[in-house]
Amino acid sequence: MKHIAKAVALAVLALLAPHVVFADYITDAAQALKNAPVYVAPGTEGTDKDTAGKLQERLNKDDNIVLVMLPAAAESSLGADITTIASRLSEELGNRRIIGLAVGNNVVGYAPTLPAGVAADQMRRARSVSNDPVTTLGTFVQNMHIWQRENPQLNPPPLDSPEKGGLSWFVWLGIAVVIVLVVIAVLAVVASQETESSTEKTRFRAPDQVKELLAKIVRERWQIKDSELKDALYQLCVDIERYFSSSSKDKKRDSLFFRDRLNEVAQVLAKYADVQDNPRYYTNWGEELQRGKESITDFSEYVLESIRRGSAEDLFDFRVNTNILQAQRYR
CATH class of the missing domain: 1.20.120 (Four Helix Bundle (Hemerythrin (Met), subunit A))
Incomplete structure (x- = not known):
C-alpha cells in the first residue's frame, strides 16, 4: 500500500511539475514587467546584460507594449507552445498589454486589446526581415508603432469595462474631458512649432x-x-x-x-x-x-x-x- 501511495505521489508530481515551472516563468516575467516594459530571463541565449536596455530604447515612453525573452529550454519544460505562454502572461497582466514574446528562437505577438491576429502578423513580418530574436522584437515594436499610427481608431486604450464593475459614467466623462484637453494641448504645441519654424x-x-x-x-x-x-x-x-x-x-x-x-x-x-x-x-x-x-x-x-x-x-x-x-x- 505504501509503495502504491508513493507511486501515485510521484505521478502527481510529474504531472504538476511543468505547471509549477510554468507558473515560475510567468510569475517572474509579470513581476518584472511591473517595473520595466522589458524582461529578459537569466540564461536566455543570445542575450547579455545590455539586451534589455537596447530593447527598451525601441519603446516610446507611453507605449502599451512589453517585450519578454525566455530561454529555449522554457518551452519544452513548460509543456506548452509559445502562444499559450503568451496567453497566460497576458492574463497575468490583465489582458491590457501588447506582448512581444521570444522563447529561444521562437517569437510571437499577442494583444487581446487589438483586432484578432494583428500582433501575431506584425511579429511574423518582423521575423521575416530579422536574423535573431532580439532584432525581431525590436522590429516588432517598430511595426506596431506604424500600425498604431495608421489605425488609431482600432487601437483603444485598455480600460476596464463598466459592465464588470469598473468605471462609472462620471469617471468616463472625466476621462473624455481629459482626452479633449490633451488633444487641444497637442494641437496648440504643433501650431506653435509650425509658427516658430516659419519664423526661424x-x-x-x-x-x-x-x-x-x-x-x-x-x-x-x-x-x-x-x-x-x-x-x-x-x-x-x-x-x-x-x-x-x-x-x-x-x-x-x-x-x-x-x-x-x-x-x-x-x-x-x-x-x-x-x-x-x-x-x-x-x-x-x-x-x-x-x-x-x-x-x-x-x-x-x-x-x-x-x-x-x-x-x-x-x-x-x-x-x-x-x-x-x-x-x-x-x-
Missing part, C-alpha cells in the same frame, strides 16, 4: 547662400527626436548669424567656408534622420546616431569658441575632415 526660416541675418542653408537646417531639425541635438542645431544657426554680425572680417571668404560646412551638416542631418527612422537597416544604429550627434555638436562648439576668440583666421583654417563633423565618413 527668415530670421537669420547672413549672406544669402549661408542664410538659405541655415533656414534648411532649422526646417529639417524638427524631424530629429533627440531634443539635445535639436537644440544644438538651432543654437548653431544662431551662433553663425552672430558670427557674421560681430566677428566676420571677410564675409565673402567666410560665406564660402560656412556654405561648405553647412552642406556637410545637412548631409550628416539627413543620414542621422535615416538611421533614427530605419534602425533595423543598420548593424550598430545606436553608435551611428551617437557619432552623428557628436559630429554636429562638436562643430557647434567650435563655432562658439571661434566667436569668443574673434579669430577669423582660425575659423578659415579649420579642417572638418579631421576630428570634427567628419561628414564624408558618416554618409
Whole structure:
C-alpha cells in the first residue's frame, strides 16, 4: 500500500511539475514587467546584460507594449507552445498589454486589446526581415508603432469595462474631458512649432547662400527626436548669424567656408534622420546616431569658441575632415 501511495505521489508530481515551472516563468516575467516594459530571463541565449536596455530604447515612453525573452529550454519544460505562454502572461497582466514574446528562437505577438491576429502578423513580418530574436522584437515594436499610427481608431486604450464593475459614467466623462484637453494641448504645441519654424526660416541675418542653408537646417531639425541635438542645431544657426554680425572680417571668404560646412551638416542631418527612422537597416544604429550627434555638436562648439576668440583666421583654417563633423565618413 505504501509503495502504491508513493507511486501515485510521484505521478502527481510529474504531472504538476511543468505547471509549477510554468507558473515560475510567468510569475517572474509579470513581476518584472511591473517595473520595466522589458524582461529578459537569466540564461536566455543570445542575450547579455545590455539586451534589455537596447530593447527598451525601441519603446516610446507611453507605449502599451512589453517585450519578454525566455530561454529555449522554457518551452519544452513548460509543456506548452509559445502562444499559450503568451496567453497566460497576458492574463497575468490583465489582458491590457501588447506582448512581444521570444522563447529561444521562437517569437510571437499577442494583444487581446487589438483586432484578432494583428500582433501575431506584425511579429511574423518582423521575423521575416530579422536574423535573431532580439532584432525581431525590436522590429516588432517598430511595426506596431506604424500600425498604431495608421489605425488609431482600432487601437483603444485598455480600460476596464463598466459592465464588470469598473468605471462609472462620471469617471468616463472625466476621462473624455481629459482626452479633449490633451488633444487641444497637442494641437496648440504643433501650431506653435509650425509658427516658430516659419519664423526661424527668415530670421537669420547672413549672406544669402549661408542664410538659405541655415533656414534648411532649422526646417529639417524638427524631424530629429533627440531634443539635445535639436537644440544644438538651432543654437548653431544662431551662433553663425552672430558670427557674421560681430566677428566676420571677410564675409565673402567666410560665406564660402560656412556654405561648405553647412552642406556637410545637412548631409550628416539627413543620414542621422535615416538611421533614427530605419534602425533595423543598420548593424550598430545606436553608435551611428551617437557619432552623428557628436559630429554636429562638436562643430557647434567650435563655432562658439571661434566667436569668443574673434579669430577669423582660425575659423578659415579649420579642417572638418579631421576630428570634427567628419561628414564624408558618416554618409
